[in-house]
Amino acid sequence: MLKIAVMIKQVPDSQDISIDPVTKTLNRSMARNVVNPPDVNATEAAIQLKDKYGGEITVITMGPPMADTALLQLMGMGADNGVLVTDRVFAGADTWPTGFTLASVADFLGGFDVIFCGEETTDSSTGHVGPGIAEFLGYEQATYVHKVEYENGFLIVVRDIEGAEETIKIGTPAVLTITLNANEPRNPTLKRKIDAYKKGIRLVTNKELQLDPACIGLKGSPTIVKDMKTVPDPIKNPSKPTIEELDKVVSVLIEKGVVK
């Protein structure tokens, strides 16, 4: 029986966010919170693995108390347990302390055979956290995975490598990051959601984890955001070509024999 974890994040719906031109921070006030889309694919991949080979799935997130709704949604799809890592001391974390904290949680929960993550989050798009967890734990890892099979303690996974596929066999325990649209996630069902609601979410704070305050949250984050800019959509906002530029285009077209 496989012991499986899925590390997920609640993110603002990317359709609803903008950048505040003054404070240079993300304006999320109008945004609804959703589960980071590839994390839903990661959960589906975990459920498919469990359905085929047996196991128990724990979905884990680090976030504010309201992130419990994300866990309940994924438990409604078929994950067995939900763990919410929530503590003020974790706030403001960049990818380093996030990877460190989640790896520590995995360790605290006794370790896993397979840890699934989404390929990256829609609100920062670094793709650091999955590999970070693997490194902190000393697990095997495969990124940008869209197919997973399990065989005698090994995982056979298919990776997207920009225009091609790569099939590799890796050992366990391992961290797999799953691509967006790798599969078609099932919908949560009423019955499973009620069961999840009854079962509840396990809360984990730093009281239990006892992590060094210098390695977590804002204090543990080496990244400093200096500036953020909204880049206008070049297709919606084309700069007007000058007459000289147009002349140049025409002369090139004549040269190539496209126009006469």
Added chain:
Amino acid sequence: MMSDYDAIVVGAGNAGSAAAITMASKGLSVLLIDRSDPPGTKNLSGGVLWGNDLAKILPKWQSEAPLERFIQDKKIGFLTEKSSIIIDFKTKIFEENKVGHTVLRSKFDPWLAKKAKEAGATVIPGITVESLVKKDGKVIGVEESGDVVTSNVVILAEGINPRLAIEAGLRPPLQDWEVSVGVKEIIKLSPQKIEDRFNLSSTSGLASEYIMGNLGELNAGAFFYTNKDSISLGIVAPMERLRENGVIHTYDIIEQFKEHPSIAPLIDGGTVAEYGAHMIPEGGLEMVPQLFGDGYMIVGDSAGFGFSNGLVLQGMNYAFLSGILAGEAAVEAKSRNDFSSSSLSAYKRKLDNSYVLKDLRTFKDIRKVTNNKSMYTTYPKMLESILLEMLWERGQPKKKVREILGSCAADLNVGKLKTATDFYYMYRRM
């Protein structure tokens, strides 16, 4: 066989959550299901909430709920192509009582559902119930993804288009005459601009409702409400009129409202943050279905509980009260351990004694007024002509009001008798 819950409520809008709070706080086991996650975020209404009924279940609603601005200034009026004729009612009485507030449902409804959860209800968002389950003619639960969850009573708070109730044969499909279409935009504007522009404090707000005399026979109304840092505005037009007049794109008519010379300057510099459309129950008493039966009750918009006389549009308060009364009926039914039709008929009796059904009865003929095309075409123009005659000094001999009325009616080709009867019926029915 024991049911899974005492009550299942379908829909976490104002009616559904009010019912859930009423029942859960009296110790019933309640399952509240909503299709959106967070619960209620797909709900939409104009945005003025009158909270007298809400206070019955949540006495501290004014300090706890996500409210925008209290209504200090209420305007009603007519718009013609070039003019606006407005009654501006600004009163200390509203300020002292603060029971009317603008709200944004995408914030308010999740809060109300959270209150249901705090009262002890199991709140499950993000699930669309597929069908009602009946056994021996009695509603015994709901079905989703092949799973059946059972309850002693199901309260249908599905909103204006109650698919479950219709499919289970508990009410006929909606007819055009029963509904209006509301189209709404939320326009971002800084609190500073809103307060300067509308002469408001940081907490007070404006709610305006108009008869649109510039949209011909669409019989359209419009609303304009201030939130903390946005404006909610929109138009409402009867489905029948839209269809008869071949209107396919309702956004065309909201544009005409936004571009009206008296409205455009009010939203100048604002950006559209959200838009939406929704149906509104306007069929009055005639559209109210059988409200209860063995194992079920119907509340809120699903029951057709709304009020409109063309100038005043209300629904959320009716939703609260009908939800509360259905909840009370369920609590009483539980104490008798009898959820049969005759036991749940207490809900109807409570409604009969409340303003919900009293209003619908009092105004049962109101559609003859709101359906009268002259209300929207002739009379706003007539008012405009009268005011022009009276208030525009252009070197002409002045006329008595009686003469002005006569000549305006003649100009607009309305018979005096027709006008007299229209006003007589308006007087009788409004």
